[in-house]
Amino acid sequence: MAEKIFAGVSVTVTDEGYLTIPSQWTKEIAIEIAKEEGLTLTDKHFAVIEYLRERVLKGEALTIRSIGKSGVVDTKGFYELFPGAPLKKATKIAGVAKPVSCV
Amino acid sequence: MNKIVILGAGTGGTIMANRLYKSLSKKDWEITIIDNDPIHYYQPGFLFIPFGTYKKKDVLKPKADFIPKGVKFVLNKIDRIDPKTNNVFLDGGDVISYDYLIITTGTHIKPDETPGLMDSLWRKKIFDFYTLEGSLALHEFFKTWQGGTLVSSIAEMPFKCPVAPLEFVFLADEYFTKRGIRDKVKIIYTTPLSGAFTKPKCTLVLGDLLKEKNIEVVTDFYIERIDNDTQTIHSFDGREVKFDVLSFVPVNMGADFISKSGLGDDLNYIPTNKFTLQSEQFENIFILGDTSNIPTSKAGAVVHFASEILTENMLSIFKGETPKAQFDGHANCFIETGFGKAALIDFNYDVEPLRGAFPIPILGPMKLLKPTRINHFGKLAFRWIYWNILLKGRDLPVSTNMSMKGKIVD
Numbered sequence: 001m002a003e004k005i006f007a008g009v010s011v012t013v014t015d016e017g018y019l020t021i022p023s024q025w026t027k028e029i030a031i032e033i034a035k036e037e038g039l040t041l042t043d044k045h046f047a048v049i050e051y052l053r054e055r056v057l058k059g060e061a062l063t064i065r066s067i068g069k070s071g072v073v074d075t076k077g078f079y080e081l082f083p084g085a086p087l088k089k090a091t092k093i094a095g096v097a098k099p100v101s102c103v
Numbered sequence: 104m105n106k107i108v109i110l111g112a113g114t115g116g117t118i119m120a121n122r123l124y125k126s127l128s129k130k131d132w133e134i135t136i137i138d139n140d141p142i143h144y145y146q147p148g149f150l151f152i153p154f155g156t157y158k159k160k161d162v163l164k165p166k167a168d169f170i171p172k173g174v175k176f177v178l179n180k181i182d183r184i185d186p187k188t189n190n191v192f193l194d195g196g197d198v199i200s201y202d203y204l205i206i207t208t209g210t211h212i213k214p215d216e217t218p219g220l221m222d223s224l225w226r227k228k229i230f231d232f233y234t235l236e237g238s239l240a241l242h243e244f245f246k247t248w249q250g251g252t253l254v255s256s257i258a259e260m261p262f263k264c265p266v267a268p269l270e271f272v273f274l275a276d277e278y279f280t281k282r283g284i285r286d287k288v289k290i291i292y293t294t295p296l297s298g299a300f301t302k303p304k305c306t307l308v309l310g311d312l313l314k315e316k317n318i319e320v321v322t323d324f325y326i327e328r329i330d331n332d333t334q335t336i337h338s339f340d341g342r343e344v345k346f347d348v349l350s351f352v353p354v355n356m357g358a359d360f361i362s363k364s365g366l367g368d369d370l371n372y373i374p375t376n377k378f379t380l381q382s383e384q385f386e387n388i389f390i391l392g393d394t395s396n397i398p399t400s401k402a403g404a405v406v407h408f409a410s411e412i413l414t415e416n417m418l419s420i421f422k423g424e425t426p427k428a429q430f431d432g433h434a435n436c437f438i439e440t441g442f443g444k445a446a447l448i449d450f451n452y453d454v455e456p457l458r459g460a461f462p463i464p465i466l467g468p469m470k471l472l473k474p475t476r477i478n479h480f481g482k483l484a485f486r487w488i489y490w491n492i493l494l495k496g497r498d499l500p501v502s503t504n505m506s507m508k509g510k511i512v513d
Binding site: 063064065066069075076078079083084085100 | 259260297323325327339340368369370
């Protein structure tokens with residue numbers, strides 16, 4: 001756990017840089033986290049981010065599969081928006097916990 | 104007369120039929136179990152079939168042999184359930200009503216969810232070992248194969264028996280070594296995970312073993328499609344892996360009637376209270392095993408532990424009490440690592456697999472998270488235990504909830 005300043009606001013993050021309090025998140029913070037990930041956010045990114053936040057705040061678990069079937073973005077598009085590890089990157093930028101894969 | 108209906112006569116359903124039948128008065132309770140397949144498959148045995156260790160006859164027995172005579176066994180397909188009127192609708196129009204329902208219909212492979220999986224090479228050069236037909240077909244292929252690239256891939260998380268594809272590549276390494284062609288066989292393991300396994304300590308141990316056995320691991324590989332013409336699998340991020348033979352774990356999903364009944368998530372798993380094993384939606388419905396969405400392994404050993412908790416909770420509810428027993432997600436799995444050795448992992452919702460001795464501290468005789476011969480004999484002995492103790496709902500000499508005894512915490 002650590003304090004980090006994004007867009008002039010101090011937030012708490014995990015060792016891997018995920019916000020621990022989703023309500024501290026703002027669009028400005030998202031833009032700065034995205035920069036650290038080498039991404040410039042567009043409206044398409046924000047549509048996905050807002051969808052992810054909505055689902056997490058409802059207590060739902062996220063999977064790439066369910067996001068790809070959501071109608072907000074397809075799996076291919078999700079990879080294009082957040083290249084490499086889309087779920088890990090997108091949740092970090094969305095200010096929610098890193099999804100755990102359970103066995 | 105109170106009616107209990109159990110959907111699915113696999114590991115979970117059979118155990119529950121035995122446990123409840125023993126615990127309840129015959130004159131007040133009627134138990135019905137419904138399944139569309141008369142055969143009980145010893146699914147852990149499918150892994151050994153491609154390598155000729157087990158034959159078809161080693162993994163089959165009639166389901167009826169394991170269901171108590173006083174339990175009504177209905178052989179039919181479930182069309183849907185209506186949880187508001189407490190009715191189960193079967194193919195052909197039969198309706199069975201219940202007071203309490205247990206859904207334990209498991210998880211099954213859905214090869215048609217992956218584009219290209221069931222094209223021209225299906226069961227010719229592309230196989231699954233999660234069905235008897237698939238593992239038998241792969242055995243026929245392996246017998247005459249002279250080498251090339253063997254790729255073992257996982258389509259989607261979660262899937263049944265999360266260690267099985269790892270065991271598969273370990274056993275393949277042994278099989279081709281013994282056939283004297285290991286130098287002609289390249290083995291590649293692809294996974295959508297970022298490592299060999301989900302839990303950190305176990306991933307390290309298994310990662311080292313894979314390296315030692317010269318098995319290449321491709322991580323974060325989320326499969327988009329399979330190209331049968333070029334014999335390549337493609338990931339969503341544009342990578343590709345070529346294969347001469349592909350052993351594939353297709354997308355796993357719960358039974359179709361679950362979505363038809365409006366009970367499941369996007370993979371047809373039913374939202375379940377992970378402690379009490381009650382449905383999140385309906386108080387008189389209980390979910391056991393792979394059918395549930397609880398965050399632990401989809402495996403028979405888990406179902407066995409969970410069945411003890413579920414029995415206790417159902418008996419409490421029948422007495423008008425609130426269910427008190429809490430499942431901890433206990434999983435206990437042998438991992439075959441080849442050449443007559445196996446590792447053992449024991450973990451739950453909160454504790455990842457650790458090193459140590461099992462079940463008795465220091466003495467073991469089994470060792471956790473380390474390949475040993477005695478663990479391998481444990482795995483082979485499990486088949487006898489499965490048919491003779493586990494399915495019949497008898498207790499195993501292992502605690503229901505996980506014990507920290509013998510575990511080493513770093």
